[in-house]
Amino acid sequence: MELATGLRSRLFGTIGRGSNELWEAVYYRDAGMAGFAVFDPAYPAAGPRPTFCVWELGIVAAEAQAWARFLGSPRTTEDDRLWRDRYFQGVV
DSSP: OEEEETTEEEEEEEEEOSSSEEEEEEEEEETTOSSOEEOOSSOSSOSOEEEEEGGGHHHHHHHHHHHHHHHTSOOOHHHHHHHHHOOOOSOO
């Protein structure tokens, strides 16, 4: 997925490496750059890094949806309570 913000573009890639985990690689391109370069300020090793095990992705998706609903709400005390009281239940 490429995300353009101002004069900087970011490219997010996800990789399955034959096991139960998901890896990601993040690249960026500023104005004037011919191509993408590795964006890796927090990690010493460039390239793919582990993110989530596939067993966690159902929970991550549920949390992302709940957070997006909260951000799209008027953010009242009741909205905050609904977000905090929500939990994931189901098969992953």
